[in-house]
Amino acid sequence: xxxxxxxxxxxxxxxxxxxxxxxxxxxxxxxxxxxxxxxxxxxxxxxxxxxxxxxxxxxxxxxxxxxxxxxxxxxxxxxxxxxxxxxxxxxxxxxxxxxxxxxxxxxxxxxxxxxxx
Amino acid sequence: xxxxxxxxxxxxxxxxxxxxxxxxxxxxxxxxxxxxxxxxxxxxxxxxxxxxxxxxxxxxxxxxxxxxxxxxxxxxxxxxxxxxxxxxxxxxxxxxxxxxxxxxxxxxx
Numbered sequence: 001x002x003x004x005x006x007x008x009x010x011x012x013x014x015x016x017x018x019x020x021x022x023x024x025x026x027x028x029x030x031x032x033x034x035x036x037x038x039x040x041x042x043x044x045x046x047x048x049x050x051x052x053x054x055x056x057x058x059x060x061x062x063x064x065x066x067x068x069x070x071x072x073x074x075x076x077x078x079x080x081x082x083x084x085x086x087x088x089x090x091x092x093x094x095x096x097x098x099x100x101x102x103x104x105x106x107x108x109x110x111x112x113x114x115x116x117x
Numbered sequence: 118x119x120x121x122x123x124x125x126x127x128x129x130x131x132x133x134x135x136x137x138x139x140x141x142x143x144x145x146x147x148x149x150x151x152x153x154x155x156x157x158x159x160x161x162x163x164x165x166x167x168x169x170x171x172x173x174x175x176x177x178x179x180x181x182x183x184x185x186x187x188x189x190x191x192x193x194x195x196x197x198x199x200x201x202x203x204x205x206x207x208x209x210x211x212x213x214x215x216x217x218x219x220x221x222x223x224x225x226x
Binding site for chain 2: 006034041042043044046049091093106107108109110111113
């Protein structure tokens with residue numbers, strides 16, 4: 001079946017630095033990718049929707065300049081957390097839907113734990 | 118506004134059956150998803166319903182009634198590994214996914 005790979009699975013960075021998280025669709029073309037953030041014991045919070053070749057659509061309250069999303073190809077989207085602060089520590093998950101399944105199935109990456117110290 | 122309601126937590130016994138309900142009020146409907154999420158891991162896809170009725174897949178079944186804005190996930194022959202959170206999500210008229218807060222299922226021996 002379709003697989004979405006997310007990297008890194010865990011990252012620790014210093015406050016003020018930037019961190020990039022990659023999301024790749026391994027065996028299908030992902031026209032749309034979604035980035036979520038999840039706090040402990042909470043549901044998924046959609047941060048942004050990215051479409052290949054165009055600017056990402058950010059949800060209300062999500063800072064575009066802080067969470068940079070690039071969807072440069074049909075198999076890769078990246079989320080860069082810029083000037084990270086401890087409050088950015090969270091579980092970040094990407095998901096993707098492709099052309100072949102009419103968007104009825106959404107596949108998730110493994111998630112990335114970000115800890116900012 | 119758009120809303121997805123699920124019970125916060127449920128407890129069941131190993132080997133038994135449990136039903137997790139989900140009610141929704143959304144602007145339009147283009148399908149309902151159930152996902153399983155173990156602590157610290159990403160969600161995994163369980164089922165997708167777009168038409169009324171029951172979809173059976175092994176030990177898991179999902180039911181949808183669009184007129185009632187209601188779905189349930191039925192888990193049979195519960196195993197300890199089924200202890201997880203179960204997320205209900207609805208795709209609205211803009212094809213955006215609206216997520217429920219999830220139901221934490223605790224399985225006891």
